[in-house]
Every structure is written in C-alpha cells, then in structure tokens.
Amino acid sequence: KNEVEQSPQNLTAQEGEFITINCSYSVGISALHWLQQHPGGGIVSLFMLSSGKKKHGRLIATINIQEKHSSLHITASHPRDSAVYICAVRFSYDKVIFGPGTSLSVIP
Amino acid sequence: GAVVSQHPSRVICKSGTSVKIECRSLDFQATTMFWYRQFPKQSLMLMATSNEGSKATYEQGVEKDKFLINHASLTLSTLTVTSAHPEDSSFYICSAKQGMFAFFGQGTRLTVV
Numbered sequence: 079k080n081e082v083e084q085s086p087q088n089l090t091a092q093e094g095e096f097i098t099i100n101c102s103y104s105v106g107i108s109a110l111h112w113l114q115q116h117p118g119g120g121i122v123s124l125f126m127l128s129s130g131k132k133k134h135g136r137l138i139a140t141i142n143i144q145e146k147h148s149s150l151h152i153t154a155s156h157p158r159d160s161a162v163y164i165c166a167v168r169f170s171y172d173k174v175i176f177g178p179g180t181s182l183s184v185i186p
Numbered sequence: 187g188a189v190v191s192q193h194p195s196r197v198i199c200k201s202g203t204s205v206k207i208e209c210r211s212l213d214f215q216a217t218t219m220f221w222y223r224q225f226p227k228q229s230l231m232l233m234a235t236s237n238e239g240s241k242a243t244y245e246q247g248v249e250k251d252k253f254l255i256n257h258a259s260l261t262l263s264t265l266t267v268t269s270a271h272p273e274d275s276s277f278y279i280c281s282a283k284q285g286m287f288a289f290f291g292q293g294t295r296l297t298v299v
Contacts, residue, residue, distance in 0.1 A: 113290065120195065121279055121293045164230070168288055174220065174281060176230040 082167045084177040091184050097152040099180045101165030104146065111166040112139050112150045115179070124150070124163075155184045189213055190282045192291025199270055199298055207265045207294045209280030215260035216282035221253075224277040233278075236263045270298040 085100045101110070112124040125132050125139040127148065132139050136155075141148040152159055165177040189212040199205045209219055217238045222230040234244045234255050242255035252274075254266040263282075267274050279293040 109288070111288070111290070115293075121290055123290050126289075166230075166288075166290075173232060173235070174222075174288055175232075176222070178229045 082165055082175050082177040084163075084165050084180050086180060087178065088181045089183070091155050091182070093156060093184055093186050095155050095184075097155050097159075097182065097184075099150045099152075099163050099165075099182070101148045101150070101167075101177055102146055103167045103175075105169065106143075107146075108168045110141055110148050110168070111174075112148075113164040113166055115162040115164055117161070121164075152182075157184045157186050160184050190216075190280065190289045190291045192280055192294055194294060195292055196295045197297070199296070201271055201298055202269055204266055204268045205270055205296060207267075207278055207280075207296075209263045209265070209282065209291050211261045211282040211284070211289070214282075214284045216263075216284060217260060218283040219257060219263040220281045220283070220288070221255060221263075221265050222279045222281070224279070230277075230279060233265075267296065270296070272298045274298050 082103045091097050109128045111126050114122045114124050127141045136153045138151040160183050162179045162181050164179045166174050168174045191210045191212055193208045219236045221233045223233050224230045232245050233248045234242045236242045236255045236257040238257045238260050244250045257263040275298045277295050280291040281288045
C-alpha cells in the first residue's frame with residue numbers, strides 16, 4: 079500500500095527558530111509537492127520536487143529519492159508561517175496521495 | 187510557472203441547491219485534472235479523475251450522480267455538487283497534470299446551510 083507519512087504532526091516554535099518538517103513515502107514516485115494550507119483552507123503550492131533541493135526565500139525543500147524522504151525547512155520562522163504544511167506525493171500510477179499534514183504554530 | 191485557478195474560493199449555498207466549482211489551467215493544457223476533498227481535521231482525498239472529452243473516473247464511495255464532473259476543454263474542468271446537503275460542506279481542491287507534474291488550485295470552501 080502506498081503511504082505518505084509526515085512528522086511531526088504538530089509543532090510549536092518560537093519566532094526566529096529553524097523549523098524542519100519531514101515527509102516519508104513507501105514506494106518510488108514521480109514528484110513530491112509541499113503545500114501550505116492556511117486556517118481558512120486556502121492552499122498555496124510551495125515546492126515541487128523530483129530530485130535535489132529547492133530554495134525560495136526562507137523556505138528550503140530537499141528530497142532524497144533513495145531514502146524516500148523529503149524535508150521542508152523554514153529559516154528564521156515568523157508567526158505568519160503558522161499554517162498546516164502538507165506533503166503530496168505523486169506515484170507512478172498517476173495519482174497524488176497527500177500526507178496528513180503538520181500543523182505549525184510560530185509564537186512571537 | 188504553471189498556474190491553476192480555482193473559483194470560487196468560498197461559497198455558501200442553501201441545502202438542496204447545486205454549486206459549480208471551476209478549475210482552470212491558465213497557461214497550459216491539461217488533459218487530466220483531479221478533484222480532491224478534505225474533511226475537517228483529515229487529509230485531502232481523491233474524489234475523481236477527470237479526462238478531457240471523456241467521462242470522469244470516480245473513486246470508490248464517491249457518488250457520481252451527486253458530484254458531476256465535466257472536462258469539456260483542455261483548460262477547464264468543473265465539479266458540480268448537486269442537491270447539496272450540509273454534509274457536503276467541505277474543502278474541495280483540484281489539480282491539473284502537465285507531464286510528470288501536478289499543479290494545484292487554491293481550493294474552494296463550500297458551506298451548505
């Protein structure tokens with residue numbers, strides 16, 4: 079069964095802290111997405127990865143295909159980063175499976 | 187980069203009415219689009235796969251007569267929730283496939299009162 083797991087489930091950080099959210103999956107994939115979901119539900123696509131590393135502002139996403147693992151890092155975290163972060167994995171059979179999400183709260 | 191636009195972002199409707207949600211690929215043609223639903227405190231789950239010019243493929247447990255999907259062009263797929271009931275209140279999101287990648291819409295929060 080193809081599964082996507084995320085850790086931690088919930089995370090509270092102090093403003094300025096470096097944050098890491100992890101995603102692991104069970105079988106080979108075509109691509110992996112990191113999504114940000116705000117309290118109102120709106121989704122923002124942060125990254126799409128098939129290999130290596132991407133950086134956008136304070137956000138960094140990495141993927142290790144051999145280990146079937148991806149990480150999302152937030153440097154110098156800010157309260158506006160508070161959201162649910164979702165890892166979405168596209169498997170070879172052309173469907174996307176979403177991880178359960180990581181709820182991040184950054185305290186001033 | 188590729189953009190998928192979903193409209194509306196929020197909608198409130200009365201029980202028994204129908205609601206249409208649009209998903210557009212703005213700068214690419216998408217032969218395949220996907221519709222997902224998210225229940226409170228749960229992850230997004232695939233509802234159906236929409237292929238341009240053919241009938242949608244629904245996941246087990248999803249009522250095809252209630253959730254009508256139309257993919258009439260390479261840039262537009264629509265999801266119509268027919269005879270909506272409060273239990274249909276949820277967050278719906280689409281994604282469009284381009285090659286090996288999938289691009290997500292912003293999502294639609296549906297509230298049925």
